[in-house]
Amino acid sequence: MKDKILNAYARLAKDYELHVDTSSGHNACYERPAMMKLLPGEMDGLTALDAGSAAGWYTEQMIRRGARVTAVDMSPEMAEACKRRFGDAAEVLVCDLSEPLPFGEETFDVIVSSLTLHYISSWGPVFREFRRVLKPGGRLIFSVNHPFMDFTHFDRPDYFKHEPLSETWNKKESGPVEVSFYRRPLHEIINTVTGYLTLEQLVEPQLEESMQEHPNFRDWFARWGEHLKKHPHFLIVQSRK
Template sequence: MKEKVLEAYDKLAKDYEKHVDTQSGHNAYYERPAMMKLMPNDMNQLAVLDAGCAAGWYTEQLIKRGAQVTAVDLSPAMVEACKRRVGNEAAVFTCDLAETLPFENGTFNLIVSSLTLHYIDDWVPTFQEFDRILKPGGQLMFSIHHPFMDFKHFERSYYFAHELLMETWNKKESGPVEVTFYRRPLQEIVNVTAAQFTIERIVEPQPDLDSKDKPEALDWYKRWFERLSTNPHFLMVKARKKV
């Protein structure tokens, strides 16, 4: 599985670097605004880990809010794209979130993981590592595919399965790319998270109304606004390290 994810995202790196910010409404007008609303506006002196940084959009936003950012990704091509974006303003390197993380205990105030954890089969070791590297009172914020969306979109017959799925993304730079990820039921998402953290908030986002009238966004809103206003596509969790 790791090799499949690595191969796919090395291929997708140029698309993420060149096109996602401006051409992917699911990111620009749906997931990102909702995730950013969960975070403090002032992150001055906060140590933040961008866990699954891709081409560095979140890394850049965290820096703008004053955070001291470390960004990691499984894909070396994504890491290089992130470095091109933020230069020396963050520490950026390749790292596998399914393995022991190369950080001291209590390093970070906040861990942000955007649309990454559904590529990991077993969350327990990853969440144990997240807990270890968070400072007392530290927070974890993550977004993933909504289990209801995966269940419907892939026309699965058994909702409660924890299973590997695959779909083909056809992107401008890469062409067709097979992307594999795991789906799991909501109770597993909540219970595995709650075993390690105190859950403070769960968000099933709707499209960002602030961007609805932007000329570059009109086509996306016309196609997706009603559907995403009535059917969740992503799920966000805000949690805190237990005392």
């Protein structure tokens, strides 16, 4: 499974670097606005980890807010895209979140993980490491596919099953790419978080309506807007050490 994910994102890296920020409504109009509301407005003096950075959009936002940022991604191609974006403005590493992290204890004030953890089957080791590298009082903010969305969109027979899924993404640079990930019920998500950290907030994102007239996203709103007003697609969780 890990090799399938790595191969998929090796092919998708160019699309993330060139197009996601300006053409993906699910990111720009839905997930990112909700995540950004949870981040501190001023991050001067804070250390932050972008855990699953892809091409580095969240890394850029945290740098702009004053944080000292380290970005990690399992995909070497994504890490290279992130490096091209920032040069020396952030430390960028190839790093598998399911393995021990190459950081000392209590290193980070904030960890952000955007739409990454559903690519990992076993969350226990990941959250153990997140807790280890967070400073006391530090926050973890992450987003994943919403369990209700996975269950209904893929027409699964058993909501409570932890299982792998796959779908095909057809992107401009890569063409069709099979993307694999894991679905799990809500209680498994919450129980894992609370086994290591203190749960502070659950967010089911709402559309950023101000983006509706943006020329890049009019077609996306026409296709997805009414659906996402009534059907959650992502889940965001904020917790604290």
